[in-house]
Amino acid sequence: xxxxxxxxxxxxxxxSRLPGIGRKTAGRxxxxxxxxxxxxxxELAASIIDVKEKVGNCxxxxxxxxxxxCALCTDDKRDKSIICVVEEAxxxxxxxxxxxxxxxxxxxxxxxxxLDGIGPDDLYIKELLSRLDDSISEVVVATNPDVEGEAxxxxxxxxxxxxxxxxxxIARGLPVGGDLEYADGVTITRxxxxxxxx
Amino acid sequence: MRIDRIVLTNFRNFExxxxxxxxxANIFFGDNGAGKTNLLEALFTLCLGRSQRGARDVxxxxxxxxDFFRIEGIGHIGQPSxxxxxxxxxxxxxxxxxxxxxxxxxxxxxxLYQLFRIVSMAPEDVSLFSGSPGTRRRFLDLHLSxxxxxxxxxxxxxxxxxxxxxxxxxxxPGMECPFDPLLIQLGSNIMKARHNYIEFLNNNAxxxxxxxxxxxxxxxxxxxxxxxxxxxxxxxxxxIASCFEDKLNRYRPKESxxxxxxxxxxRDDIEFTVSGFPIKGYGSMGEQxxxxxxxxxxxxxxxxxxxxxxxxxxxDEVFAELDPSxxxxxxxxxxxxxxxxxxxxxxxxxxxxDNARVYHIADGKIREG
Ligand SMILES: [Zn+2]
Numbered sequence: 257x258x259x260x261x262x263x264x265x266x267x268x269x270x271x272s273r274l275p276g277i278g279r280k281t282a283g284r285x286x287x288x289x290x291x292x293x294x295x296x297x298x299e300l301a302a303s304i305i306d307v308k309e310k311v312g313n314c315x316x317x318x319x320x321x322x323x324x325x326c327a328l329c330t331d332d333k334r335d336k337s338i339i340c341v342v343e344e345a346x347x348x349x350x351x352x353x354x355x356x357x358x359x360x361x362x363x364x365x366x367x368x369x370x371l372d373g374i375g376p377d378d379l380y381i382k383e384l385l386s387r388l389d390d391s392i393s394e395v396v397v398a399t400n401p402d403v404e405g406e407a408x409x410x411x412x413x414x415x416x417x418x419x420x421x422x423x424x425x426i427a428r429g430l431p432v433g434g435d436l437e438y439a440d441g442v443t444i445t446r447x448x449x450x451x452x453x454x
Numbered sequence: 455m456r457i458d459r460i461v462l463t464n465f466r467n468f469e470x471x472x473x474x475x476x477x478x479a480n481i482f483f484g485d486n487g488a489g490k491t492n493l494l495e496a497l498f499t500l501c502l503g504r505s506q507r508g509a510r511d512v513x514x515x516x517x518x519x520x521d522f523f524r525i526e527g528i529g530h531i532g533q534p535s536x537x538x539x540x541x542x543x544x545x546x547x548x549x550x551x552x553x554x555x556x557x558x559x560x561x562x563x564x565x566l567y568q569l570f571r572i573v574s575m576a577p578e579d580v581s582l583f584s585g586s587p588g589t590r591r592r593f594l595d596l597h598l599s600x601x602x603x604x605x606x607x608x609x610x611x612x613x614x615x616x617x618x619x620x621x622x623x624x625x626x627p628g629m630e631c632p633f634d635p636l637l638i639q640l641g642s643n644i645m646k647a648r649h650n651y652i653e654f655l656n657n658n659a660x661x662x663x664x665x666x667x668x669x670x671x672x673x674x675x676x677x678x679x680x681x682x683x684x685x686x687x688x689x690x691x692x693x694i695a696s697c698f699e700d701k702l703n704r705y706r707p708k709e710s711x712x713x714x715x716x717x718x719x720x721r722d723d724i725e726f727t728v729s730g731f732p733i734k735g736y737g738s739m740g741e742q743x744x745x746x747x748x749x750x751x752x753x754x755x756x757x758x759x760x761x762x763x764x765x766x767x768x769x770d771e772v773f774a775e776l777d778p779s780x781x782x783x784x785x786x787x788x789x790x791x792x793x794x795x796x797x798x799x800x801x802x803x804x805x806x807x808d809n810a811r812v813y814h815i816a817d818g819k820i821r822e823g
Contacts, residue, residue, distance in 0.1 A: 368632050370622035376632055403614040403636070410639070411632040442564075445604040 484815035490797035579746035662748035
């Protein structure tokens, strides 16, 4: 009976532990790796090790970074009176697309979700509070608009208010370029609930 | 709004079946157990994504061969001058998830609530008075969700946040739950909407009750009333959020011991009374059934006021056990609806019957005429 090499089996089971990769896809990836050149394989392995060795979390904002503090925290062109709070480091990329918005960031490392075993102590909330001194005038909470993101935002608002710092929430609702005419009632109602004075 | 066509496959006792309903009354005749109510259930499930009887999806699959059911239909929504055709389908395969489509695009159930609105009446509606508070909350939620998509969204989010809070209370006893502020915000919206709806019922249902019960009931002119028993007491709706917060603060130690959220609209109730006494235990069965119909008629008015269009009526054996004059009173109320589906063992009053489309249901077959 033919038995496939033990090392291949090991690679397949390692790959299938990655998010979004099933056993079938893992098998395809493993056989692809078998076919690539030795050099390509070494580069792939080296970059995985590189990421683990060089990239860590910024000890101020918990963004992923090769330096500590990260490039954002040390960037003099940023408005250092505003901290924008996000769930994950990947959210900073999306918010970085905004024009005229160059705040400092703070990565929570997730959102409150007791059903997933995530409480306030599992997020970088204390670290956020410790950043609030006289130089900070506003905290913009940019967690996702789902139930857990919303609960996290309201919870942070309650915690931060006593510090005398203004807390704002990114408006949820209408997608840009979306016609009001075609937005559904829930989206419009909630966008109106979050309306701001001009 | 109306349904113009509905096609069933493997649904309950129908291996296959098709209806092309008309404007006005559509009447399902048949013996008990012939499956008349199953047709109402198919209509309800097509329009709102689930059974009005609370049956699980798997229960609606035809027994015997086959492991799925499918309901497809075409309807129209909007005023006659600007009406729009909508194609609906609901399919379920055992072990899978129910698939709902609108114009062949997969949608969530919440999308259906923005299209067709239905008020369903059945003999079991007396459980509004005799059943648990949960029965009454389901009644509130069914009509409020149809009246306002925002209510449905708030309710869905509230229930998610509630599950998070209950999990938090189990794992972090004694601590203030970070989901409380969101629960206060969503819960206050829900309670405000329920307050307004019950006030509407209170203003409109008594008149219907008098019309249905007629002169024959000694108590027909005495006051029928619905009053909201919110879990959080308040004087005016504007105070709900602050009263909610106060109560949560007072009950925090108790919630912590019970490891369960016990403050909020998930503990609401309604009290229905006649002459100041609870209908349950006081009213006769006839009075209870009249009162249930009055509440449903007022709910239909509520939906019309909210959405500018009368809902479709599903009437399951509503004329049974009524004397002829009460039948006439009742039939007169249904006349103005654009579309009605009703099941009955005997011919309904002429006002409905004369222009009705009639179907005979027997042995899992639907025969028109
Ligand atoms: Zn940083």
